[in-house]
Amino acid sequence: MDEFDASQSAARMRDAESSLTGLRERFSTPADAVYMDGNSLGVHGEDAAAALERAVEQWRELGIEAWTAADPPWFDYGERLGDRLADVVGAKPAECVAANSTTVNIHTLVGTFLDAADGERVVVNELDFPTDHYAIRAQLRARGIDPAEGLVVVESEDGHTIETDAIAAAVDDDTAVVFMPSVLYRSGQLFDLEAITEIAHEHDAFAGFDLAHSVGVVPHDLHFDEVDFAVWCSYKYLNAGPGAIGGLYVHENHFDLDPALPGWWGHDSATQFELRPEFTPAADASAYQIGTVPVFSAAPLFGTLDVVEAAGIDELRRHSVALTRYLISLVDERLPECTVGTPREAERRGGHVAIEHPEAGALSRALRDRGVVVDYRPPDVVRVAPSPYYVGYEDVWRAVEGLRVVLDEDAHLDYADESESVT
């Protein structure tokens, strides 16, 4: 086997051979930093900015007429974006819509599927991003179910990952919904959506997923895998900007369900403006829209989806896997005092890598001050996301060498290790 070459020149050679190198010209990173935080907030891109500026200009030129006269009309932004997001997540166009935020979409979809199920329990896992549990507990309480009974939390054996077998052991005939992430926000473990869906269906339960950490970087086959529903945001790997509109998917077999959180934007559009007292849901996933589409937080997604489509989600995944593999090899080679908390098998890994060290908080801050933007997830994770859209091998090399220098100089000791973490 070839010896792994950890040199900067080898990183440059890898960049020169990369098929996606041209993409990065479309993005700008703050103060030319090495930006490894694209799984929290993707960077500014010219395509997103141009799409947003177009919408602002339409507001100026057309005012209220833009709802129908803008190109594309603002009125059906959610559906139009949904049609394009369907390709990114492996769904039919009618099964997806851009709407709301991730948390709101968890509320409405978990609520809807709880109402539709025979069981009364929702199976989640202890390593989930907490907003998911907040929303699900509230939906259980709203149905008179005590979350202490109704929320079944699968535990992790190693503190990093959740085994599919452990999920299977937690599901029974009283399960209404199995709700899991596609990728764990801390360790980066990629779940087997198809296997988890099968487990849920064996018990007549529904399977739903939070795709926040995979959409735009890992291809999915939601329809083919018979996933019942899914939610995601577009401000991470989809680069649509801070607070950008969320997205959701509902399998077409469930188009007859009534949304738990109805609103006029999810009304059948043919009669929406008759403003009838009764709610008639749209006949597809667009029924889960709630209020007026937030035009300026949706418009950038038109631009960034152009980039996703031009690069191709499979090619983005190939590049992402190569970058995370390279990152893990560099950590092994250059940072013996750190451990990799992310599964090493590519098929069990999302787009980011957890580098573990007891002083991760201080290391992250020291690194940021040296121009490498990473984030800290308590208690001990430096989270590094080489987004395939704008990160190259030399950037990864710089991030690891940056950590090497901080550790060698004990520079992190200047930073009090308080917990500091943002989404």
Ligand SMILES: Cc1ncc(COP(=O)(O)O)c(C=O)c1O
């Ligand atoms: C897995 C996961 N779900 C949800 C969220 C946040 O939800 P929202 O988009 O509603 O803020 C995050 C934020 O980082 C997340 O990592």
